[in-house]
Amino acid sequence: MNSSPRRGRRPGSPDVRAQILAVARDRFHREGYDGVTMRSLAADVGVDAALISYYFGSKRGLFAAVLDVSVHPADVLAKLLEGDLETLPQRAVRTLVMVWDQPEMGMPLLSAARAAVADPELAALIRRGLHRELIDQLADRIGGADARHRAGTFVGQIGGLVFTRYVLAVEPLASMTADEIVRTLGPALRTTLFGPVAIPARRPHVAGGSARGPAPR
Amino acid sequence: MNSSPRRGRRPGSPDVRAQILAVARDRFHREGYDGVTMRSLAADVGVDAALISYYFGSKRGLFAAVLDVSVHPADVLAKLLEGDLETLPQRAVRTLVMVWDQPEMGMPLLSAARAAVADPELAALIRRGLHRELIDQLADRIGGADARHRAGTFVGQIGGLVFTRYVLAVEPLASMTADEIVRTLGPALRTTLFGPVAIPARRPHVAGGSARGPAPR
DNA sequence: GCGAAGAATTCATCACGGTTGAACAACTAC
DNA sequence: GTAGTTGTTCAACCGTGATGAATTCTTCGC
Structure with missing residues (x-):
């Protein structure tokens, strides 16, 4: 179904920008920056890759937007x-x-x-x-x-x-x-x-340090 | 000079592998993994990009080799x-x-x-x-x-x-x-x-802690 | 010496990455 | 209803790493 999405603007007013952001957020967090490609992400949303550039300028822009909402x-x-x-x-x-x-x-x-x-x-x-x-x-x-x-x-x-x-x-x-x-x-x-700052001079700092001995239990 | 490096094996016995490794080491450290492309690196060495794959298998293999010597x-x-x-x-x-x-x-x-x-x-x-x-x-x-x-x-x-x-x-x-x-x-x-391990109970841990007061000096 | 085997090197090409400009469709304003 | 703006796809570009075939040099058996 939805055999060939014709060119041009979609009817109605689905908030595609928000959809992209949501899916991107999810996938970036799961797969990391490099793991997500523009094309695969676009396919996930059901949209052309160029649309992402249209909204967010670049892949990094998209990532920044994701960080911003997160x-x-x-x-x-x-x-x-x-x-x-x-x-x-x-x-x-x-x-x-x-x-x-x-x-x-x-x-x-x-x-x-x-x-x-x-x-x-x-x-x-x-x-x-x-x-x-x-x-x-x-x-x-x-x-x-x-x-x-x-x-x-x-x-x-x-x-x-x-x-x-x-x-x-x-x-x-x-x-x-x-x-x-x-x-x-x-x-x-x-x-x-x-706490104290260690003495600058060259001393092994053995006994009488601020804290010593094995832990109590 | 060196107008067109003909195909095939180079005469003599120049250690190209070592050259690649040296240049790669330098550039990886200076420009990071993504900053170095196979082609630009190959050009730096004066060699075809495929030769890097030949010696090191892949870009990651090259990087691993660089780490190995470093x-x-x-x-x-x-x-x-x-x-x-x-x-x-x-x-x-x-x-x-x-x-x-x-x-x-x-x-x-x-x-x-x-x-x-x-x-x-x-x-x-x-x-x-x-x-x-x-x-x-x-x-x-x-x-x-x-x-x-x-x-x-x-x-x-x-x-x-x-x-x-x-x-x-x-x-x-x-x-x-x-x-x-x-x-x-x-x-x-x-x-x-x-040092001591903090007391598990819920206490603000105010006075009598292991280290307290401003630094001496 | 000679010829075969193998090692080193380049070339052409592939699939895939992000990005871009043009074409086209829908919505909005007058 | 027509003009302009916004949303959307398509086709193409260029740069990435990788691969297989073609070519040249070295080495080794005889």
Whole structure:
């Protein structure tokens, strides 16, 4: 059926743009940027490939549009920074894991992360976003001489969780529960934010360090 | 000059395979996997594109060959794990930064990291490598009930440094010196390896935590 | 030396990727 | 009702990696 769709505009007013966006969103998240071709996507929607270019300019434009409707990290970050600074490490880790663990959010974020690695422009976007929305504000709240260093390192550690657990899926991180992660990574993040900075001089740092001995249980 | 390179085997015994590999190495590191096309590479070497397929099977085969001659992380890791466990965090960070900061090593590693994000098979390779060569052995040396969790989290933070400083180039991490990074990240890694694991119960964890107060200085 | 086998190299071609310009159909405004 | 705008397809372009056949050089058995 629907043997040969004639040329020209379709009758009625089906919102084809939205359809394309929906299907693209789904497939990008499932198959990644390179896995989706314009033609196959167009076929999925039941439309010519040129129409996608017509609406979104290019494949990258389409991808950007998909990201735009999927990812809004700024709100979450603002919420995090509003709360008590003392508990920020735990809350940050828990929020991050919760957000990334639910597919509706995690998939878009993951494809955004992957794309950012491949595409320098997208990387710059994320870089600036992290800076304005997270690092600078965090540094302000910490205060002190090395606030920027602490904030940067904090973000690095958080980024490491994303990278190893979600992008690379390294065990055991990939299958640890949110609680387990909070318990092991939380204290390290506390150290980064509030702990002493190591003595610059060349000392092995043996006894009398800030934390020592096997874990209590 | 060299107006039209005739068909067939070249006279003499020029090691074209090695030439291709050398140029490919250089260009892959500078321009990334997608930035290098078979034809442009072949033109650079002064050879037909089909010859690359002849020697390396495919573009990915070529890339794998380039990685093969560039990256040998196992040795470095072994050295790290041999030393004193107490000083492992500092040594690990310092070694990592030193290795990645010198272009001859850092560039190949960076392109490997980028490729691993895009290509699931390469990601699996790195994942297994990290596991066998680092996480398992580190967990053995730490000992204790949650050794695996600690080791995984340790690697996660190290990976975060790579991700944010080298792949994403987020400030201020990207321009911190090795010493600065060791000073801020080192203590956190110590906490991960040796510090207490946070109390599972729901407590804000306010006073009496393992590390508290502003930095000395 | 000679001729056959094999290795190295190019050429022509393929299928497929995203993108583009022209043709055409429907809807909107006057 | 006709003119203009918007939506849609078609055909083609050019660049990608890959492949098979044709060609030239090297090597080895005799």
